[in-house]
Amino acid sequence: MVAAGRRGADGGAPARAGDDAPGGLAATMARLRGRAAATVRDRSRRVRAVGGLAVQAGLAAALSWFVAHELLHISQPVFAPISAVSTLAASVGQRLRRTVELILGVTVGVLIGDLLLAVIGTGWWQLSLIVVLAIVVALFLAGSAAVVIQAGATAVLIATLSPSIRDLEIPRFVDALVGGGVALLVTAVLLPLNPLRVLNRAARPVLDLLVTQLDATAGALADRDAARARTARRELRQNKGPLKAFVEATQGAREASTLSPVHWHQRRGPVGRYAQAAEPIDRAMRNSGTLIRRAVTLIEDDEPVPEPLPRAVADLAEAVRVLKRQFAAGAEPDRAREQSLRAVQMAGRAYREGVGFSGAVVVAQIRTTVSDLLVASGLTQDEANLLVRRNFGDL
Template sequence: MVAAGRHEADGRAPTRADDREHAGRAATAARLRDRAVATLRDRLLRVRGGLGLAAQAGLAAALSWLVVHEVLHVSQPVFAPISAVSTLAASVGQRLRRTIELIIGVTVGVVIGDLLLTLIGTGWWQLSLIVILAIAVALFLVGSAPVVIQAGATAVLIATLSPSVRDLEIPRFVDALVGGAVALIVTAVLLPLNPLRVLNRAAKPALALLIAQLDATSSALTAGDAGRARTARDELRQNQDEVKAFIEATQGAREASTLSPVHWHERHGPVGRYAHAAEPIERAMRNSGTLIRRAVTLIEDGEPIPAQLPRAVSALAEAVRLLKREFADGDEPDRARAQALRAVSAAGDAYRAGVGFSGAVVVAQVRTTASDLLVAAGLTQEDANRLVRRSFGELKPPSG
């Protein structure tokens, strides 16, 4: 519009170059608009996913304040709400550990701070020495960052406030204990997270990424398109955040189903199956990465690609899709197991039809990934390997 208006003003008709410029500007504006919409959507989803944590933190802060102020009659109950929120801020699945670390860190800070204040008094160099020794002792005892932070922070409080605030040590320790305990009660009893929902939310992007790139690789093998296979390879390499979130979610699900009476019955049901699946699914993603990398080489080197080979990779993608669906529904993953074995059977047919060196590696990775999926679906490694060998069929090398 701007370009057209300018041309009308100077009496010159728009040229083809002007049209291309206008089209380029329109395309850029569309891309920026799409990116802004996608960013807004991601942020809204992030807020939605964190609303449960926000509610837990708000309730835990309020309850810990009430306990310390109304029951224990502490006039300024600051540290208990802080301790509660600090516990809940830990990754889901590490809150019990964070509470223990919180108490250990506070204890170390109180003991070192109180002892050294008695021996050396107060002042700037005394503060420095107290913090150094508190952190050193925390590192010696545990070594984790939360313990070190709590020990150092508590030592600072004891060294700076004890001269003006009497009997600070015991309230500080009690605050940490009350805050951590209230956070765990909120997590386990009052506002427990649904462990299956936590797992589904975390597993969805990881499994969706694997499905998409296996499907893309199957299409690349069918079309002999090395570029498409390289794109799938590069996309799957960016899976560290998704895998990490999934593993943390399994830890959180175990914690929720262990601490929360509401979810005790799920420890050996859907949540137990999901938690067991995390490690083999991580292996399946690594082995799929090897499969896709070798598919790139296979296409680039012009090796033979039997029709059964892309079908095997496609069947593997469908096995992951079924596993994702059956886990999300809380069902026994029988269909995923059967589909994984169909992928192995197709890989065996491809091997006997004749493949090159890289093709044989792709076939081997289909077998290995299928075995990982079978273990994720609840089989033992021995049973998975036995079924894979049976489905693959004869290991007769290609003739010629």
Template sequence: MVAAGRPGTDGGAPARPGAGANAAPATTVARLRARLSGTLRDRARRVRGIGGLALQAGLAAALSWLVAHQLLHVSQPVFAPISAVSTLAASIGQRLRRTVELIIGVTVGVLVGDLLLTVTGTGWWQLALIVVLAILVALFLAGSAAVVIQAGATAVLIATLSPSVRDLEIPRFVDAFVGGAVALLVTAVLLPLSPLRVLNRAARPVLDLLSDQLDATAGALADGDIDRALTARTKLRENKDELRALIEATQGAREASTLSPVHWHERHGPVGRYAQAAAPIDRAMRNAGTLIRRAVTVIEDGEPVPEALPGAVADLAEAVRVLKRQFAAGHEPTEARARALRAVCSASDAYREGVGFSGAVVVAQVRTTVSDLLVASGLTQEVANRLVRRAFDAPERPAGDRR
């Protein structure tokens, strides 16, 4: 029989007065502090990430103004720095395209504006007509939002300022050319971004997300923890922003290594290999998602889980981490390939020990995801498939790349 405790106790030590009331505010303060700390870290990371872009934009704006004003004698070269900053504001990898779009948009706006002003004169309805036709022509010729915006903005300037400002068309052309050209000069020669750094910054969140959720899935399989597996499944699905950033970064790396003489030698080295990895990494994410969904079913249905099965998933997670490190260092990812093939060996062991239907799908997805990672590391699909089959059929611990 349990002895009755004093009021406010469970038969043990007496509760301190107000303990629960004090604990709640303390917990709230701790949570707010942690959230604030996380927010500050995120913002600091964001500033570090775009610090180079800010320097490029400032230098390009100043240089474009100097070139247009001092060398070309444009009296008020407002649109040259605007064009330069607009070019740099485009996604990395699309700046050359943005420069061409600026020039096309300005050309359309000037031609449509001049033609209609000659025919219709000036006025409010003429302004509306000029803008509508300039946008329609821009859509017909290019269909790009940047071209449409430039065409419409230039048409407004021509329609409203031409009656009071002489020879507005030539300065507008000059500004567009100067701004775009100076922006490209800054990004290619004066302050070029490191293509490898651009790729590392974008690939790190993708590969961290993949390895973390594979690790969580391995632990869930080992412990039979359905909640942990469900959480991993949900988190891996939330990868659209990370993948989009990686794809943009590959475009930026290609552009930087093509335009910048400083980085020409990297086009066919680490940057070239890294830039080609975006598509297979995307496939690896999707195949890993199927793996995790089936791992959830394995736990829900109580299927057998040989010790080698969570080991295979853990090896796969480690292969992703090693791939990230070797990519970041610019090294040939031989160690990542070996680790990935070790995951196939473990999956083969699990299959031979005996798995259920969903367990067999997990094994198959380990093989498929490893094949994707091998292609991401620079191997051809044919070589990757052959290495995976060899590791699965004759499980051993491969020492490295066997081309």
């Protein structure tokens, strides 16, 4: 006789289908709850990250309207707040450039529109010709998408509204100037960004990714776990987005520390040092990718793994971790340098104990990555190379 239901492990009530099945309802609901919570967290982080931008944009829009309408007596200064918001919508670090592009684009559109209207008049084909020429001139002068858009949009306004609205050109130009100038005033003086915070927020994902995968590689070498090393290699390749954000953040930090009097003192201190670290950190990421790739081959080829080799990779991960903490604190990264050199010393010991072909490549990449980290900490390339050679020991 077939049992009515499978009984629980303790002999009690029958277990319900799906309670402990991997694909059951309970597991599905748990996965859905986890995804929903992760989505809420991601969107909350996004709001926190751009919340300051929203406040800056609101203040800049209101202030630019006030300046254009109340102080300059432009009757309908619609384009002043639009220009302000457009400037703030640019990537952090590109706002000064965006302001110049706005003004250049508007100027090209006004000049081309006025010149051609005086010669060929108004109409549908005249509008087409004016826009084409404005865009071509903007491309020739700057080549920037922002300049092209502003030149084309301004040419459309001049060609379509000038016959019915007199003296449109000067208010349009002044609106662009006021909007961009007010946006810079808001970001530089009224609500300035903290450049160190901008850098920390952008650098954290990059450095955390590098630390995590180097730690995983150290464990994979110690346990001869090729699958774990392959996973680390695959995960480290997902670095293009975080690296791009970090590079953009360095531009923003430089801009903030240059424009804002509040942060002028940081320009040559922690912010300057941090901003200059983007390129060597990028190199460290790429060299660590080679390190991990050769670690996979080392394990698969059953080469010797001297005990100091996993420790060297772990020390390298710790050096990145310490560098992140000292950068975040705005401190001189001296402890990060010391930790980096410990990784080189361990790599030297591993090399002298005996490694195979891929093991030698791993050792070489540890040396190269440490050199990158030392440069990121503020040393010159020659200083970094000399310290690496001294601490590695005899070949």
